[in-house]
Amino acid sequence: MNGKRVENVLDNPNTRTVVEANKASYEWALDPKYRDIMTCYSPLVAENVNRYTYVSASTEDLAAKARAGTFTSEMLGTCIYRCVGYDASHALASTTWEMDQTLGTEYHKRFIDYLKMVQTKDLSVAGALTEPRGSRKMKTLDWPDPYLALKIVERRPDGIVVRGAKINISGAFASHELIVLPQSSHAEGEEDYAVAFATPSDAEGITYICQYSPYSAERDQAEDIYELGNPVFGQRETAMVVFDNVFVPWKRVFHCGEVKYSGKIVGRFAKTHRMTCGGTCKVGFMNQIIGACKLVQEYKGLDKVPHINEQITEMVVLRETGRACGMAAATLGSEDPPGSGVFLPDEVMGNVAKLNICNAFWRTMTLAGDIGGGLIVTMPSLKELKNPETKDFVQEFLSFGSDEPTANIMKVHKLLQHWTAGQHGVGTWHGAGPVMAQKIMLQRVVKFDHEKELVKRALKLEEKEPKSGD
Amino acid sequence: MNGKRVENVLDNPNTRTVVEANKASYEWALDPKYRDIMTCYSPLVAENVNRYTYVSASTEDLAAKARAGTFTSEMLGTCIYRCVGYDASHALASTTWEMDQTLGTEYHKRFIDYLKMVQTKDLSVAGALTEPRGSRKMKTLDWPDPYLALKIVERRPDGIVVRGAKINISGAFASHELIVLPQSSHAEGEEDYAVAFATPSDAEGITYICQYSPYSAERDQAEDIYELGNPVFGQRETAMVVFDNVFVPWKRVFHCGEVKYSGKIVGRFAKTHRMTCGGTCKVGFMNQIIGACKLVQEYKGLDKVPHINEQITEMVVLRETGRACGMAAATLGSEDPPGSGVFLPDEVMGNVAKLNICNAFWRTMTLAGDIGGGLIVTMPSLKELKNPETKDFVQEFLSFGSDEPTANIMKVHKLLQHWTAGQHGVGTWHGAGPVMAQKIMLQRVVKFDHEKELVKRALKLEEKEPKSGD
């Protein structure tokens, strides 16, 4: 990170935030107040497990998954770092079952064994798909550098060796395990790219090249995390994960060369993860934003101003629309493929949820930025409250005349800075794929026969036949 | 209508469309294909009844109600004219029960007797709320003309006499019965306005002054209804309903002077009806629009054009968002008030559904208007296909070179004219109240304590206390 090796993820203030978020997901599972949200019974191991290690077996499970997602995100104000692994497990449980049925492989058995191990040891699992990729004008096999997508470089008796990189990967360096999926469907000839597996996150040959943003720098230099906009849990921390000839034993390989199934894995992951990103975690994030806006309103004496209340209402509408699409994706979910025992969200609603939230989140940032005011971006450091030359001035002039402690006022603006003047717009857009990915998927799956039939019947259209004279 | 008395609603081509829509709702109830959608078992009368006469007793009922709404609207391409009555029954079943519990009245018993009669006789019931009202700057009691809201003018031993008018009322003249609710909450002193009742739609003293739009004129002069954009079922037909000293017997009076409960009746109607308008019938309408756009694409050879497919996808997203909000309103619905046995949709989601669809429908019109092209508004009459001077030209030049019969092409454009160049934008906006009504309701019901608490916890805000020096 930032050009230097991180010796200890707990000591580095930025990597530590991921540990803290992960840690919270364990604490809540033990907390009687939140246990019902964060755990559920797993028949696989015949005991209660952390929900983030569980594969949904009903639409009720999908709805519970959505509620857990909203809960964790509103508590953290950042990524829980476990949902990609969670959603990848859904995709693998489903598709390994289908491969075994069709091809006579034993991937599903392997995956279930792996899942049992994860549940029993209560491990946190990250997931990785996105790849650098070469020029969008070329096919994969024509790239000069074949490693711009993760590639099997050797098939050995005891396992495979892979080389390549995954980019934009959230929190993997502080998870126990990492599930790796292909990024895209593959054609014949691309067998070496059709690969899915699990690996300990510290396996030999893996290097994490961490993101370094202005927010990373700010945390690095902070004297007290409570100067920051999301003190404990920070911004979303990602890394490029380089696999430089990493060995994976066969028992952790869940897809290897069956090119027809790469697309299914990706598609099932995508619809699950789009429900998560679109209908779940952003709903929780919006709760923090809305709460901060209400506090600012109170501090400044703006709580009766109609246009501000209307803006907050607009945020509520955007939030509830996200929630509704997430709920619908769960309610309309189904066993996929039939017989597999794995329930996945509805494809259309999952994509609709994500597509809506992309725009909704930027709009929420716009509205919250309006309410928070210029101070969101122009505020001095909270350190000024301890600076003898400035503290009285800051106390006086940033109080807005309210009797709220000025530190509180500044902190709430700092939280709004975190949400509206940083990485969340772009991040929300691209997590689970940008809007074009959702549009393409919708174009692929939505059919129109019913709609055309309605029109034909309403208008009593004649059947097509050659026109006179033609 | 149009300055003249309509002697027979079946002979007048415009009023007839309402009869046709109502008739379809009876036919489907008998059709094995659609019976499950259109009927359900009513414990009140211990037999299957038309769903539009039934009050929901579970969230599953609410979901089934939503599906029926979408089905009827996509089949009709216009209002079914029974949902206002349907939703008004929900509001009355709920609030009469509460009044009886609290005030010791017997409104609920009366209403249930009425509902049994409706179910047994299989009657169609319209509903009426909206009133002309006086200057928005004055309170009701200060209006020079007290009848701008419906008012009790006499309380007699056998019933009440009311005077006033309801405006924008869909299809009442061709329904058997009419349920009348107050339009707004009422304050003390306004007891004469706090009134709800049912009446046969042809009671003495009732006059229907029908709308007359360009579309009415077009239907009046059509030689063949298949020249028109929605041949059988037409545009939504409404009327101003004047009550000029109409007598209502006590057994049909369900609310009379209890001003505290007027607002509850209105509010419960509104949330039910907003789910209907926002998450149900527009979804069906959009199906017709999308179907027509797909057909135009095919006729013109545009089926592979990316920006048009993207526009259709956008319509799909708008439609599914509406459906999701409707589903969420049903799923989150609850018994209201507890103990009443009446299930109503979730207030927030009902309002969100309606608010979203207002904008979504205008946007759908914009997109469909783009795809349909200028011909939507410039097309000649379908009569030209029988005009010897022009028919060959029209056949040739409006074929777009496709082998589809030109009449079909013109009819599909005519259907798009019906949807995009007529009354649907404004109508959708105002049905169940304009967006401001939804925003106001949301401001009233949404609380923010949870959201503020999240922020306070995340930032460890200090409790407010006087600042040093204050």
Add this chain to the structure above:
Amino acid sequence: MNGKRVENVLDNPNTRTVVEANKASYEWALDPKYRDIMTCYSPLVAENVNRYTYVSASTEDLAAKARAGTFTSEMLGTCIYRCVGYDASHALASTTWEMDQTLGTEYHKRFIDYLKMVQTKDLSVAGALTEPRGSRKMKTLDWPDPYLALKIVERRPDGIVVRGAKINISGAFASHELIVLPQSSHAEGEEDYAVAFATPSDAEGITYICQYSPYSAERDQAEDIYELGNPVFGQRETAMVVFDNVFVPWKRVFHCGEVKYSGKIVGRFAKTHRMTCGGTCKVGFMNQIIGACKLVQEYKGLDKVPHINEQITEMVVLRETGRACGMAAATLGSEDPPGSGVFLPDEVMGNVAKLNICNAFWRTMTLAGDIGGGLIVTMPSLKELKNPETKDFVQEFLSFGSDEPTANIMKVHKLLQHWTAGQHGVGTWHGAGPVMAQKIMLQRVVKFDHEKELVKRALKLEEKEPKSGD
């Protein structure tokens, strides 16, 4: 029209509206109040002429052209029917000059002679471009029916004979003259489609197949035009213009086979007309809409309601944005091609103007529809005010308690019906080409070297060179 021959354009209530609009354009030119707007000095004939017959020779002329467009449209509330001819004259004056310079033709001379005749006789000139066209998947020469674009069928010593049709043509049947341009650029082999000419609008072989919309039917059956939303000038009247072997003498042919120049004619017309449609006439239309909304506000006592005032402000912003883009298109206009003496608007700004107004007009309809209320679509006929059975009720209940004559209130709502519940959304979108046409043109003309250079300089990017190891 409507399947029957129109014997006299003055007697038919729909065709008459075009005559009225044309007539107004002559009246204003004589009216001292409006003369400066509607006329200007033409060096060609050395006298003042109607501005709609004049080709701009400076950016000031272009600005005056914009002001005239806004003036005529706000006075008419519909198309003036002369601007397509006006803009086509700009395209021809420019491109005939260029052809003569390059090819040694004499088209420019012919066109100037024609223009002098038009100015001297003070004729009104319509214009025509849009064609039915065949499947968008085929090239022109592959269409089974070659006449889906206008085609030269014979070249004779005295002139040419053309066959085909133009669609969506505004008001041509009531103009003196008609200028015909190609719709698109043409490639080699398509010489017979590369044709531009002028013809008297009643030339032999021309048939007008008029549009017939709900609004046409309404006007047909009106007893008094003041029952209608735009009493005198009506909706935009268009027709499909069929050219069934129409002869055009050489002196009226301005382009004939020079395929390289078809695209230039179209492009120059488009940029001129997009400034007109985007920055000129819709600004005037919006003035009528805004005025009606203000009146409704007053009638209903809503003039102090914040959200309505904010909506009207939004309409003002949309209107002024349109005006600004129109002004910028004029200000940045230039002599095109240099030396021709013809000034055309800026390509980018012309397209931006049109693209913005497409969305702005739908949005204005949405906002005005909100303010006008449900009555816009549910109002009864103004004939009810003379119907003894209903007139007292209508007087009472549609007064909104104001002392404004009820007829006025109804008429203003009728005008809003004309604007928000009819053909204007789709019409505005497609006039001068739908938004995709503007986007394509912008993609063609906007270059990005300057922008890329800025970034390279700011970041001191290294020149591209092979990477080490490549």
Add this chain to the structure above:
Amino acid sequence: MNGKRVENVLDNPNTRTVVEANKASYEWALDPKYRDIMTCYSPLVAENVNRYTYVSASTEDLAAKARAGTFTSEMLGTCIYRCVGYDASHALASTTWEMDQTLGTEYHKRFIDYLKMVQTKDLSVAGALTEPRGSRKMKTLDWPDPYLALKIVERRPDGIVVRGAKINISGAFASHELIVLPQSSHAEGEEDYAVAFATPSDAEGITYICQYSPYSAERDQAEDIYELGNPVFGQRETAMVVFDNVFVPWKRVFHCGEVKYSGKIVGRFAKTHRMTCGGTCKVGFMNQIIGACKLVQEYKGLDKVPHINEQITEMVVLRETGRACGMAAATLGSEDPPGSGVFLPDEVMGNVAKLNICNAFWRTMTLAGDIGGGLIVTMPSLKELKNPETKDFVQEFLSFGSDEPTANIMKVHKLLQHWTAGQHGVGTWHGAGPVMAQKIMLQRVVKFDHEKELVKRALKLEEKEPKSGD
């Protein structure tokens, strides 16, 4: 800054960026390539001066002012820090003239003397308006702390003493001079708040409490400014400016107690500055963003992808709309008040420009964020290119298979991070006041008589008279 005193604005990497931006404005004035943009002839001192010290005397001057604003912002990619002072000079030149005319004061003379000094010495001048203010529910005189707006605390023979603070002030600490205006109009009794003056920016009693954002921290820890998104000129640097009993001699006081004129100063500043912010500098910023998006397209081989080209076109439309509104504000500008010799932009267009750009800029961020991809927020530090453990991986995997140097690719993404994942959305919104300020101003100045008259004439509305029976 950040809790510590900045000893030298040139040594501190953040404050230095302001000096660099200011410095550039001097360099360009000397550069023959840019001299025409950056300088103009001032009759006051009879020589060429930096345009940023000049008060417009014609609409051509206003147009040149707009061009200079776009030029400087596209070159800097941040604030030039001189436009608030520039626009404040316009407001003071105009209003001091009016005060002198009406009240017989000598403010104008003083101000012109000051301006001559500024021009002669070629000083850079910042400006300051925004104040902390107390509860929005209270009037100024009721605030417990009277200094939440800047207040005169003493009137002495030689000048005045003021106390208070200005917030969100761009770059003042590195300007020579600071012009201070009131933030709002004032009522009788508020004379001590009705004050405008100029002061050296380092006058005794002035303290700058600088903003400290994540971007500040990032610059603090950078080893090489070319690791950063805007290497030389950085993010906009602002400060809270505390005036703790600052003395201002009378010759620098331009408004003192004339409460009727405070609002005029603010209003004239606002319309000038809104043209600047809405139609000028954001246009330049967008050029950088568009340029970066085009480069990313090329690096990734996406230059032919239709939806990305459409997104870039949308940015172009937003940019040109901003430019058009700015041009219109200049073109429609006028001498205000008449006789003063000072030309100010058109009020309506200035506000429209700013209002449009607020939304346009967020939308541009959204679009650019889509094109740049997740890497915008997840990219590692450019330091990794020098880190032996990671540099080969970064070279390989962030090349996207292109032959562009990876450092270039990363730098362009870093520039997009600067624009889309930082302070620009909120900053653009609030600079020159948030959208509500523009809406309020438009509601104040736009009249509707003309529009209502158009409707009355078109419909031949009767004059209002009592209805029969009233």
